[in-house]
Structure formats: structure tokens, C-alpha cells
Amino acid sequence: MSKSNALVNGLAGAGGGIVAQIITYPLQTVNTRQQTERIAKKSAVISDALVSSSAGGTFMQLLQVIRSDGWGGLYSGLKPSLLGTAASQGIYYYFYQVFKNKAEAIAVSRKKRGRGDGTVGMFSWLVVAAIAGSFNVLLTNPIWVLVTRMQTHTQAEKKIMEAKRDAILREANESGLRDLSPFQDKLVELNSTKAHPYGTLHAAQEVYCEAGIQGFWKGIIPTLIMVCNPSIQFMIYESSLKYLRAKRTANKSGFKNVTALEIFLLGALAKLGATVSTYPLLVVKSRLQAKQEIGKNNALRYTGTLDAIIKMIRYEGLPGFYKGMSTKIVQSVFAASVLFMIKEELVKAFTILAVGSRKVLLNKVE
Template sequence: MSNALVNGLAGAGGGIIAQIITYPLQTVNTRQQTERVAKQKGLITLDGSRSSPATRGTIFQILQVIRTEGWGGLYSGLKPSLFGTAASQGIYYYFYQVFKNKAENIAAARKKRGLGDGTVGMFSWLVVAAIAGSLNVLLTNPIWVLVTRMQTHTQAEKKIMEAKSEAILREASESGSMDLSKFEDKLAELDSTKPRPFGTLHAVREVYFEAGITGFWKGIIPTLIMVCNPSIQFMIYESSLKHLKAKRAANKRELKNVNALEVFLLGALAKLGATVSTYPLLVVKSRLQAKQEIGLNSALRYTGTLDAIIKMVRYEGLHGFYRGMSTKIVQSVFAASVLFMVKEELVKAILILAGGSRKILLNIAK
């Protein structure tokens, strides 16, 4: 079994475990990112409501979701997300290892010719991670569009209901009719309307009817730019790992292998640096992938990446690009730490199992 395949399988397994553990934080964070809050207006949101979930604490929002939607609300879109995580991590780690092997072979060949010390430099790590990340994004973006829709569906439905209620009240005010019973009946009917079920197939239909096939690649531009996130992450991780091993070798320590806790901490450090530097792109991506038709305000709808950036700066200010970042830092750093730790342990386990299977086959052959 090639080391690229081993790393691909281990990356998929580690990604699934990390996703399950941190998914509630991811759901809340996506809702925070897609919430519009106008600048200089306190708690007055762009759609006219006076209470914005994005301005409240993460714990409060988690409890609010549990109260109004049950535990299932925190895991909206989990199934496609798990599939997407497995596919994404598997594809990423597979191609990352393939191109990493090529980079190491090139570095070794250069050393034989008297060029370099035989190690892969930081720029090479960035290129390797960027190529693997780009292939991953192009292949898995439709999955994440569906996940974003499912995570923000309840939020979008709530805004639509609020817009309908405001329209009924406005109609009643403008009509000047003394008979308010028909408007009260409309409001009562609206209040009694239960949220429609919204599964993966519903999300697929919504995206397709809204924008066609190209709708599944919404947010692809900021997502491709965000390839620098794992590039920065792996540059920090590989460089830190290399430095730690070199330091131990120089000190002639007996324990030269890095343990699970050290991998956990290195993964946390790497993800923290990558998340802080690329978070605004993540917010723009989530805004583009979420349902656009919320209310009648054009400020709530984006036609593309540039339009989203311009409207966010105009209506929300620079603060809008960092909405929910504290939640994302906790979620992504913890998820990355778990992923790196589990991945390294799974690589060891797969190699042990593969070695055991090889011995059994050799014994049978004898």
C-alpha cells in the first residue's frame, strides 16, 4: 500500500472524527457568518429586526438552537458534511502526499548535484499544499454548498417569515380598513406554519432551481483563494515538526519520534495562524453559498464575490468580515488538532495492519 493511499485513508478517518466532535460549533459559526448586522446601528440588523444572534455569545446561541430546534438543529447537514469531510480530507491528503513525495525526490536529486541540503523548503511546502488544495476545492465544492444551505435553512426561513409578517402589517396599515380580522387571520396562519423538512435532496433542488448547475460552485473564487489556508497551515506544521525533530537530533535525545500530544499542539498552532489570516474569505464564501433571497433588501443579496465584498464594506464595515471569528478559532483549531493527532495514529495502525497482513500472506505462500 502506497504512503499516499495510507495518508489519504488516515486523513479521511481523522477528518470524520474531528467533524463529529466539533460540528455544533461549525453550525453556529456558519449562522454567525451569514447574519447581517448594519454598522453603527447596534442590534438593528439589515433586515430590520432588532435582535441579532451574531451579537450574542456562542454558548447562548448553542442553547438557543437546542431550545428552538432540538439537538438536531446543531447537526443540520451532518450527513453530507461527513461525506464531504471524508472526500475532502481523503482527496487532499492523497494528493498532498503524492506531491510531497515528488518535492522530496526533487530536493534529494538537487542535493546529489550539490544544490541544497536535500530538504524541502517553505515555498515548496506552500506549492504542494496549494496544488492539493485546489484539486480538493474543485472536486468537493458542491458538497459544501449543500452543507451551508442545510446549516442556515432555519435561519433563512425565519427571515422569510419575518418579511411576510412585515408585509401583512404594512398592507393593513396602508389599507386603512377597520376590519382587521382578515389580517389577523393571515398572521395567525403564518405563525402556525411549521418549518418544512429540509434534507439533502431539498437542498439540491433549491440550489439547482435558484442558479442551475453553476450554483453548486458558488463561492468557488474565495474558496480557491482560501487554498492558502491549508497551505499556511501545513507550512507552519511541517516547519515546526522539522524544527522539533532537528532539535531533538541535535540534543541526541533517545525519544526522537513525536508523540500524539505534540502533534496535537503543533496542529493547533498551525491552524490558528491559518484561520486568523484567511477568515474574511471564509465569511464571504459562506455568504455566497447561503440562500440569497431573504427579504426585499438588495443589501442581503450578492451576485458574486466582488459584489459581496463591496456590500459588506458599505453596509457592515470591516467588522462584518470577522463575524463569528472567535467561534471559528475554537472550532477549527480543536478540529485540526484532533485531525492531525488521529491521522498520525491511524497511519501507524494502517501500516501495522498492512505489515501483519503481508506476514500472513508470506506464511501462507510458504
């Protein structure tokens, strides 16, 4: 029964995750671009205030993506992202339910021995979510590396073209030649260069050429540390849900069911707390997974997690770790709320179908 329960939760989590991902994906694309934008200390605070920290700024960036890349630009990397979401939510909820069942069994066993009240405590929820999250991260990180590359490809290519153009102009100024036609020809050739199609296979080939197989696990360290994000999220969610159900049980009216709207609000509250506390790690992860800048500017290239953190502090200051946080809060809170609501409804539907099928089989046997 516990295994089938875990499977139901895994399938429901995958279904809810896919719907939430499709609805909020444009915001996710903009947020990834905000996170990977490099801005010096002097202008970081101003830029974050004007662009990343306001709903208006997010809306303007959505329009900017549409102008430069078309409507399809908002959904760049959607296919691998949907695969990643289905895999992540399915794997996460499956292992979460497996270890949740074990934790509940241990709690009941402890109660029989006269220790505890038979319920799972906050720390146990934290451990359960962390273990499930670790399995999820190790198995699905390659997919999210490709998604990040595809979301930031146009942005990276634009910066590469700008760096090449600056190099040509710098060479022209340093040469001191009166005849600048050779440099003009280079600029014309550069401006006429068309962007090549960039899909999932192109992103995978690019990652492999840059760093080999290990490149698909870029950002794994901050991502593993970020396992505390869903841990905090589920600790808040499960604790709040437990409190609400206990309150309903104690209510004389006898109404015990938690509504879909209440699940939505609990999911929003849980994700908000988790996102605010772990956002800097998300920025570091995105920086490592995005295409590294070319050129001689070493400040724009990261060799690892610690190198990225040190350079971000040195060149961008603390505001660099919170770029696009307002966009992420809106996207992740709404996505988590939709996910929880749909997941709970799917679990109910699967349970009703299972009970109905069991009754049909019993009637046939009789």
C-alpha cells in the first residue's frame, strides 16, 4: 500500500509540476536572464531597483524578450524543462512519500514504546525532504544545465558579439591607420552574421565540448545545498497542514477537509519562506550553468562555486546575489501554489479511481 501511495504521489507531483511550469515559464526565462546578468557594484543597486525588483521592470523585460526573440523566446528550453519538471517532481514526490511513510512508521513505533505522540516532528520532515531532494538533484541536474543554456543563449550570444565588436574597434584605434576599410569590412561581416538554430542537442554538444561529461553537473554543489529549499518549503507546508487539520478535527462542526484554495495558500506561504532564504544559491547555480563570457575579463568567468561567490562579492557586491528575486518570488510562489493544489486534487482523483476499481473487482469476485 505504501509503495502504491508513493507512486500516486509521484505521478500527481509530475502532473502538477508540468501544469505549473507551462503557466509560469515566461517568468522563469526572464528570471534566469536577470540572474546571469553581470553588473558592477556602482550600478548594481540602481539596476536591481529599476529592473529586477519591480513588477514593471519584469514586464518590460518580458516585452524586451518578445521584441528580440519573438514569442518563442519566452519558451526557449521549454521541452527539456517539461521533461525536467516531470522527472524532478516525479522523483521527488516518489522518494518523499517513501521516506515520509518510513518516518511515520518510526513515529508510531516510538509512540508504542512510550516516546513521542506518534506524529512526525519538524526536524524529521526536514530530513525526509532533504533526502528526497538529494536524489532528485543528482538524477536531473543535466536537464537543468541544458534549460539554463537555452534560456540564456540569445543573451550570451549578444554579449559575445559585443565583445568581438569592441575588440575590432579597439584594434582600429590602436593601429592608427588612416584607411579603416579593413576594419569596416570586419564590422559589416560581424553584423551580418546570423544566429544559428539552437536546440536541446546544440546545448548538449556545447556543454560537452566545453567541459566534457562533468559539465552536465555544473552547479551541483549550490544545487545540493539548495536541497534545503524544498526542505524548508515542505517543513512549513506539512507543519501548517498538520496544524490546520488538527484545528478542524477539534472543531465541533466536524468539517475536516482542507479546501483547494487553502492548499494553494499554504503552498504559497511555504514557497515564499523557502525562496527568500535560499535565493543567493540559486543565482550562483545559474551563473555556473550559463555559458561563460568570452574575452579577457576574468571577472566574468567562474571556475567553480567558491570562485563564483568570491568574484560576485568582489565585483558586484551583495546585491548581485539577489538579482531578479522579485520575479522569482512571483514565479515560484505561484508555481508552487498551483503545483500543490493540482497534486492534492490528482491524489484525490487517483484514490477515488483506485477505490472504485477495487469495488468493481470485489463485486466480480462475489
